[in-house]
Amino acid sequence: MRDVELKEKSLGERDKKHLWHPLTQHKTSPEMLAIKKAKGCILTDDKGNEYIDGISSWYTSVYGHCNDYLTKKVAAQMQQLDQVVFSGFTHEPAVKLSEALIKILPQGQQKLFFNDNGSTATEIGIKMALQYHHNLGNDRKVMLAFEEGFHGDTFGAMSVSGLSVYNGAFQDHFIRVERIPVPTGENNQEVLSFLKELIKKQTIAGFIYEPLIQGAAAMKFHDAQGLNEILKICRKNEIILVADEVMTGFGKTGSYFASDYIDEKPDVVCMSKALTAGLLPMGLTSCSQKVYDAFYSDDIAKGLFHGHTYTANPLACAAALAGVELLVSEKIQSNIKNITEANLEFANKLESHPKVKNARSKGVILAFELNVKMERYGNLRNKLFRFFMDNGVFLRPLGNTIYIVPPYVISEKELQKLYSVMEEVLEVF
Amino acid sequence: MRDVELKEKSLGERDKKHLWHPLTQHKTSPEMLAIKKAKGCILTDDKGNEYIDGISSWYTSVYGHCNDYLTKKVAAQMQQLDQVVFSGFTHEPAVKLSEALIKILPQGQQKLFFNDNGSTATEIGIKMALQYHHNLGNDRKVMLAFEEGFHGDTFGAMSVSGLSVYNGAFQDHFIRVERIPVPTGENNQEVLSFLKELIKKQTIAGFIYEPLIQGAAAMKFHDAQGLNEILKICRKNEIILVADEVMTGFGKTGSYFASDYIDEKPDVVCMSKALTAGLLPMGLTSCSQKVYDAFYSDDIAKGLFHGHTYTANPLACAAALAGVELLVSEKIQSNIKNITEANLEFANKLESHPKVKNARSKGVILAFELNVKMERYGNLRNKLFRFFMDNGVFLRPLGNTIYIVPPYVISEKELQKLYSVMEEVLEVF
Numbered sequence: 068m069r070d071v072e073l074k075e076k077s078l079g080e081r082d083k084k085h086l087w088h089p090l091t092q093h094k095t096s097p098e099m100l101a102i103k104k105a106k107g108c109i110l111t112d113d114k115g116n117e118y119i120d121g122i123s124s125w126y127t128s129v130y131g132h133c134n135d136y137l138t139k140k141v142a143a144q145m146q147q148l149d150q151v152v153f154s155g156f157t158h159e160p161a162v163k164l165s166e167a168l169i170k171i172l173p174q175g176q177q178k179l180f181f182n183d184n185g186s187t188a189t190e191i192g193i194k195m196a197l198q199y200h201h202n203l204g205n206d207r208k209v210m211l212a213f214e215e216g217f218h219g220d221t222f223g224a225m226s227v228s229g230l231s232v233y234n235g236a237f238q239d240h241f242i243r244v245e246r247i248p249v250p251t252g253e254n255n256q257e258v259l260s261f262l263k264e265l266i267k268k269q270t271i272a273g274f275i276y277e278p279l280i281q282g283a284a285a286m287k288f289h290d291a292q293g294l295n296e297i298l299k300i301c302r303k304n305e306i307i308l309v310a311d312e313v314m315t316g317f318g319k320t321g322s323y324f325a326s327d328y329i330d331e332k333p334d335v336v337c338m339s340k341a342l343t344a345g346l347l348p349m350g351l352t353s354c355s356q357k358v359y360d361a362f363y364s365d366d367i368a369k370g371l372f373h374g375h376t377y378t379a380n381p382l383a384c385a386a387a388l389a390g391v392e393l394l395v396s397e398k399i400q401s402n403i404k405n406i407t408e409a410n411l412e413f414a415n416k417l418e419s420h421p422k423v424k425n426a427r428s429k430g431v432i433l434a435f436e437l438n439v440k441m442e443r444y445g446n447l448r449n450k451l452f453r454f455f456m457d458n459g460v461f462l463r464p465l466g467n468t469i470y471i472v473p474p475y476v477i478s479e480k481e482l483q484k485l486y487s488v489m490e491e492v493l494e495v496f
Numbered sequence: 497m498r499d500v501e502l503k504e505k506s507l508g509e510r511d512k513k514h515l516w517h518p519l520t521q522h523k524t525s526p527e528m529l530a531i532k533k534a535k536g537c538i539l540t541d542d543k544g545n546e547y548i549d550g551i552s553s554w555y556t557s558v559y560g561h562c563n564d565y566l567t568k569k570v571a572a573q574m575q576q577l578d579q580v581v582f583s584g585f586t587h588e589p590a591v592k593l594s595e596a597l598i599k600i601l602p603q604g605q606q607k608l609f610f611n612d613n614g615s616t617a618t619e620i621g622i623k624m625a626l627q628y629h630h631n632l633g634n635d636r637k638v639m640l641a642f643e644e645g646f647h648g649d650t651f652g653a654m655s656v657s658g659l660s661v662y663n664g665a666f667q668d669h670f671i672r673v674e675r676i677p678v679p680t681g682e683n684n685q686e687v688l689s690f691l692k693e694l695i696k697k698q699t700i701a702g703f704i705y706e707p708l709i710q711g712a713a714a715m716k717f718h719d720a721q722g723l724n725e726i727l728k729i730c731r732k733n734e735i736i737l738v739a740d741e742v743m744t745g746f747g748k749t750g751s752y753f754a755s756d757y758i759d760e761k762p763d764v765v766c767m768s769k770a771l772t773a774g775l776l777p778m779g780l781t782s783c784s785q786k787v788y789d790a791f792y793s794d795d796i797a798k799g800l801f802h803g804h805t806y807t808a809n810p811l812a813c814a815a816a817l818a819g820v821e822l823l824v825s826e827k828i829q830s831n832i833k834n835i836t837e838a839n840l841e842f843a844n845k846l847e848s849h850p851k852v853k854n855a856r857s858k859g860v861i862l863a864f865e866l867n868v869k870m871e872r873y874g875n876l877r878n879k880l881f882r883f884f885m886d887n888g889v890f891l892r893p894l895g896n897t898i899y900i901v902p903p904y905v906i907s908e909k910e911l912q913k914l915y916s917v918m919e920e921v922l923e924v925f
Contacts, residue, residue, distance in 0.1 A: 374518025
């Protein structure tokens with residue numbers, strides 16, 4: 068009897084009974100759409116409708132869904148070694164991944180600390196900055212961050228996030244953070260003056276920043292030269308530079324990391340999302356020798372006593388290693404170049420449209436504002452989302468910002484489809 | 497040339513170059529041991545030495561390593577759907593897992609909120625408690641927790657952890673927490689009186705507790721009746737009960753959850769570790785309808801705006817669903833019963849030994865203190881660890897506390913080997 072009932076109900080209906088979805092007000096949100104399968108750039112729902120995954124499933128599945136090369140490597144790893152405690156032990160997937168990653172990380176990165184997602188990657192970045200100064204005997208307990216930055220949802224990560232529209236219940240519990248505006252090119256001198264004053268008054272331990280592009284702030288670009296000047300001043304004042312490359316890392320901006328475009332290199336880099344190529348969760352926080360050395364001591368308490376159970380999970384390491392192998396391949400590099408060029412051309416075309424504000428692109432990321440007022444999670448935004456889905460395209464507008472971060476394996480035809488549906492939106496809304 | 501060098505170096509040596517391990521002071525710690533493969537209860541290092549995994553790799557691999565049933569399910573899922581955004585979308589592995597889990601969760605649990613590890617599971621538990629009262633308009637911003645509790649390493653999770661020997665660099669940043677001693681049976685009335693006074697003075701939003709057994713505090717047991725009285729008083733005062741079952745969940749105590757032994761049921765349950773059966777990371781926070789309803793509103797801001805990218809990762813859901821299927825099977829239930837009985841007998845035997853203090857067991861968990869003073873991460877403890885490894889047994893003493901949490905598939909012979917090496921320790925140390 069029960070089984071018959073279950074079979075009659077759709078997945079979307081069964082979902083409602085016990086599942087609480089992230090970033091969702093269930094009372095006002097529509098029924099969840101059940102996705103049955105994914106392959107390459109195509110998501111298929113339980114009715115057989117297909118959608119081009121225009122944002123690589125939150126910037127993860129950049130080599131395409133259920134990629135044969137990746138899944139074979141993970142399947143093989145599952146037969147060999149699934150999990151082992153990473154305190155006291157090591158294993159080949161972690162060692163090989165570390166050797167492969169160091170080659171592509173921004174200059175100066177030397178040590179890797181594993182964790183499980185973007186929030187834990189930035190929490191560890193914050194802890195490295197605070198404990199670096201603590202271990203050196205410096206009284207520095209304030210973090211510096213950009214306005215509208217987003218660094219995750221755990222308490223430390225929430226604290227440094229300036230984009231806290233829905234953090235009302237928690238903000239009394241945050242760690243101390245000072246904020247500066249992002250450099251726009253026009254305001255660079257003001258930001259620098261403001262920063263210099265802050266540094267005089269405050270005891271800043273570290274600066275956490277999304278280099279070049281703030282993802283959750285709706286793909287907001289800022290000025291590379293301005294950021295470079297900020298980083299220079301911070302470094303001169305011994306403020307630990309924590310680059311949050313969770314969104315930008317692994318080729319999205321056209322280079323391996325967004326920090327590659329900036330002369331002043333980070334002390335710490337936070338990674339996740341495309342790190343494991345859209346297969347399974349992992350985070351990673353890398354750092355320079357200087358940071359590591361501040362924890363290396365005969366005093367046990369100067370170590371970083373942080374550790375998640377699945378730290379350096381061998382399956383996740385195998386996925387990440389295979390992902391890096393694909394990323395550095397000629398094929399993927401050439402794909403990224405092609406998408407970059409097509410995006411630039413499309414952004415140029417958009418610019419002259421009266422309904423478009425601020426068309427921009429960098430690497431595979433393209434974004435623009437629809438010149439229509441709408442709230443981040445409001446009804447009009449939901450209508451926009453619906454329009455894309457009805458036209459076979461999965462995009463996830465942030466308010467009136469429309470953007471794509473397509474998989475690197477997207478076909479010319481699929482990419483043109485993304486562009487053309489975005490153009491249709493300009494006629495309809 | 498470079499490849500030749502790599503081949504000549506052992507994994508342990510290569511590990512040193514770029515890897516920073518969790519809970520490790522690298523200056524004083526020995527070289528990491530490279531594990532090459534794992535099958536069932538056996539870990540094999542790169543020299544071919546075998547070790548019985550006496551703690552299920554931090555309480556995760558309870559159905560044995562590289563378990564065929566589990567790996568086949570995950571391999572099949574990898575061919576179907578690897579990852580999809582869980583905001584706006586759903587999928588079969590998540591729906592099926594929710595239906596299977598609700599059947600075995602403590603009574604009253606109704607909704608599941610996915611995340612990636614134990615720390616995020618408790619962070620969400622804390623956020624549910626704080627925002628529950630915030631949404632209801634109650635001014636309650638303090639969390640209640642046990643002394644020596646451990647709930648994770650992110651800032652919120654660290655805040656409620658009383659076991660903060662190495663948190664010196666961060667404790668100025670913690671959320672407000674009040675602590676009570678664990679009930680021992682003898683002190684129950686004092687703890688209750690103390691709690692009642694605290695409640696009068698404080699505005700406590702939630703109580704987070706490891707039911708029955710505090711894992712990181714060195715498998716410290718407390719009194720079920722005493723805990724029940726504490727939970728009753730908290731519930732009477734509308735304090736949200738957050739059971740951290742990250743370690744105790746999924747059969748370890750002999751029942752599905754430790755909360756099963758306690759009449760007063762939790763409002764929120766935090767899960768991870770054995771949830772995904774030792775294959776890959778996932779966390780989960782479940783709650784009652786009452787908690788969920790406080791977030792269900794026409795006001796978008798009353799939602800829980802928390803979301804990790806890989807939330808409800810289909811591979812992790814497939815592993816967890818297969819894990820629950822094994823857990824409820826007659827075979828595994830019978831194994832748990834057998835280990836439980838063998839442990840009780842062995843604990844009885846240990847009790848009379850002059851070198852043993854406080855021998856105890858519950859389900860597959862067995863622990864005792866070696867009557868020798870040693871530090872949690874000191875040299876003597878490392879010697880003890882070495883002794884176990886040299887005898888083919890992976891145990892991970894916490895100071896002078898020796899404990900086992902064996903996989904449910906451990907053979908009679910392997911279990912007897914664990915016991916006999918523990919007995920040898922009593923002769924040597």
